[in-house]
Amino acid sequence: MSDILETGGEQLLAALRHVLEGKGIATTDEIQERMAVTDAANPGQGARMVAKAWVDPAYRRAMLQDGAAAAEAIGIPMRGMPPLGVLENTPETHHLVVCTLCSCYPRAVLGYPPFWFKSAAYRARAVRDPRGLLAEFGTLIAPDRKLRVIDSTADYRWMVLPMRPAGTEGSSESELASLVREGDMIGVTVPAMRALQGEKR
Amino acid sequence: MTDLASDDPRRAMHDMGGVMKFMCEPVDVEAHALTAFDREVDALRQILGMKKVMGVDELRRGIEAIPEADYLRLGYYQRWIRSITDNLLRKGVVSEAELRAALEQAK
Amino acid sequence: MSEALAAGSRIKVRDDWPEARGPCHIRTPHYLRGRNGVVLRRLGSFPNPEDLAFALPAAVLPLYHVAFRRADIWPDVTTDDELLVEIYQHWLEPA
Numbered sequence: 584m585s586d587i588l589e590t591g592g593e594q595l596l597a598a599l600r601h602v603l604e605g606k607g608i609a610t611t612d613e614i615q616e617r618m619a620v621t622d623a624a625n626p627g628q629g630a631r632m633v634a635k636a637w638v639d640p641a642y643r644r645a646m647l648q649d650g651a652a653a654a655e656a657i658g659i660p661m662r663g664m665p666p667l668g669v670l671e672n673t674p675e676t677h678h679l680v681v682c683t684l685c686s687c688y689p690r691a692v693l694g695y696p697p698f699w700f701k702s703a704a705y706r707a708r709a710v711r712d713p714r715g716l717l718a719e720f721g722t723l724i725a726p727d728r729k730l731r732v733i734d735s736t737a738d739y740r741w742m743v744l745p746m747r748p749a750g751t752e753g754s755s756e757s758e759l760a761s762l763v764r765e766g767d768m769i770g771v772t773v774p775a776m777r778a779l780q781g782e783k784r
Numbered sequence: 785m786t787d788l789a790s791d792d793p794r795r796a797m798h799d800m801g802g803v804m805k806f807m808c809e810p811v812d813v814e815a816h817a818l819t820a821f822d823r824e825v826d827a828l829r830q831i832l833g834m835k836k837v838m839g840v841d842e843l844r845r846g847i848e849a850i851p852e853a854d855y856l857r858l859g860y861y862q863r864w865i866r867s868i869t870d871n872l873l874r875k876g877v878v879s880e881a882e883l884r885a886a887l888e889q890a891k
Numbered sequence: 892m893s894e895a896l897a898a899g900s901r902i903k904v905r906d907d908w909p910e911a912r913g914p915c916h917i918r919t920p921h922y923l924r925g926r927n928g929v930v931l932r933r934l935g936s937f938p939n940p941e942d943l944a945f946a947l948p949a950a951v952l953p954l955y956h957v958a959f960r961r962a963d964i965w966p967d968v969t970t971d972d973e974l975l976v977e978i979y980q981h982w983l984e985p986a
Contacts, residue, residue, distance in 0.1 A: 587869070587873075587880060587883060587884065587887075588866050588869060588870055590887060592821065592825075592858075592859075592861065592862040592865045592866065593821055594887055594890060595865050595866070595869050595887075596821060596824060596825060596828070596865050597886075597890050598883055598886035598887045598890055599828070599865070599868065599869060599872070599878065599883070599886075600824075600828070601886045601889070601890070602878050602882050602883060602886050603828075603878070606877075606878075608831075608832070608835065608837060608877070609828055609831045609832065609835075613831055614824060614827045614828060614831065615827075617827035617828075617830050617831055618823050618824065618826075618827045621823070621826060621827060621830065622823070663834070666934070666935065668934075668956075670975075681801075683799065683800050683801030683802075683920050684798060684799060684800075684801075684844075684918065684920060685798065685844055685847070686860070695818060695826070697815065697816075698812060698814070698815065698816035699811050699812055699813050699814075701860050702811060702812060703800055703806050703809065703856070704806050704809040704810065704811045704812075705811050706800040706801065706806075707800045707801065707802060707803045707805075707806030707807065707809075708806060708807060708809075708811070709801075710801040710802050710920075710922065710961075710974060711801070711802035711803075711807060711965065712807060713972065714970075716811060719810060719811050719813065720811075720813055726970065729970075729971050729972060729973065730970065730972040730973075731972070731973045731974070731975055732961075732972070732973070732974050732975070733974075733975045733976075734801060734920060734974060734975070734976045734977075735977070736918045736919070736920060736976055736977050736978075737918050737937070737940070737954055737977035737978075737979070738934070738935075738937040738940075738954060738977065739934055739954075739977055792908075792921055792924075794908040794910060794911040794921070795910070795921035796910040796921075799910075799920055799921045801920045801921070801922050802922045802964075802965070839943055839944075839946070841916060841940045841943035841944040842943070842944055842945075842946060844916060844940075844944060845914075845916040845944035845945065848916060849914065875946070
């Protein structure tokens with residue numbers, strides 16, 4: 584059996600799809616539909632949750648209590664998805680999410696995990712050298728601020744609720760959402776005023 | 785930063801937290817777009833999960849069984865399709881003869 | 892450990908290495924084996940992935956969010972930084 588597993592991935596996929604289609608286990612239509620559903624999940628979803636939490640204290644409390652329910656409350660499909668936990672950054676504590684064993688990622692609200700999240704360097708260094716790792720993303724955490732690294736190993740998925748950037752007091756909820764990037768909700772970066780200032784993301 | 789505990793020889797190779805040989809490796813922070821292959825493998829895995837043919841824990845066990853040299857060489861979804869194939873063969877969902885015939889036909 | 896753990900319980904992660912004994916699938920990272928931590932809260936109960944990975948019937952186990960001081964794991968760490976990790980009850984014993 585082992586030599587067949589050495590076959591190139593593209594050929595294995597084509598052959599498996601052919602056999603599974605014949606057995607009615609995974610048809611082309613089903614795969615197309617799944618791809619469309621999966622592609623629809625993206626960091627804009629998580630960003631909407633973050634922006635709402637910044638302007639609506641009741642929503643923020645609900646989100647910290649049960650991320651999945653809070654996602655569903657604003658129309659993000661969570662059926663069949665793992666529970667979602669939300670960790671809030673504060674002036675005292677910054678959170679960083681990693682999965683050292685594989686690549687567990689809050690896909691329902693952020694979409695596919697990015698390349699760096701799946702890399703050996705990220706997985707190894709996030710727990711051992713988190714501040715050095717963050718510096719590579721351009722993020723500096725003050726030495727007296729606590730860093731909490733979440734190793735996402737099991738049945739929950741975790742996202743970070745970043746702090747609202749200074750200078751956004753007059754911003755609308757949708758403007759706020761446009762400030763929040765993928766990495767801000769994993770904790771490798773922090774949102775800033777850049778988008779509103781017209782700076783390139 | 786010498787610390788034997790973080791490089792315990794008993795650890796499995798995918799269990800990468802704190803492993804010293806990656807400490808000096810910079811993180812590639814650039815975005816890499818997924819290919820059609822990547823997205824199809826991802827979708828296939830989801831369908832197999834939803835139909836209870838094969839679960840995500842089985843996917844992971846299969847990935848973790850890949851020899852280290854191959855694990856580090858293969859792309860993310862290349863590992864997935866290898867594990868999916870391994871699992872479907874083991875479970876008898878697909879026979880080796882069926883798979884070989886399909887591979888042959890595609891040549 | 893079979894009794895439910897309250898928030899604040901001091902625990903030790905079992906210093907066990909199933910991967911040295913044969914094929915397995917475990918969710919307890921190597922760097923936590925034998926380390927002391929504090930239960931932050933219970934996250935509910937889930938079927939044991941160690942069995943699901945082999946398509947075996949899986950017992951439903953309590954899952955906890957456990958906090959560790961990074962300095963307790965790696966002595967050169969000089970900050971107050973923490974690790975938060977999900978760990979199933981059968982990996983925890985009293986500290």
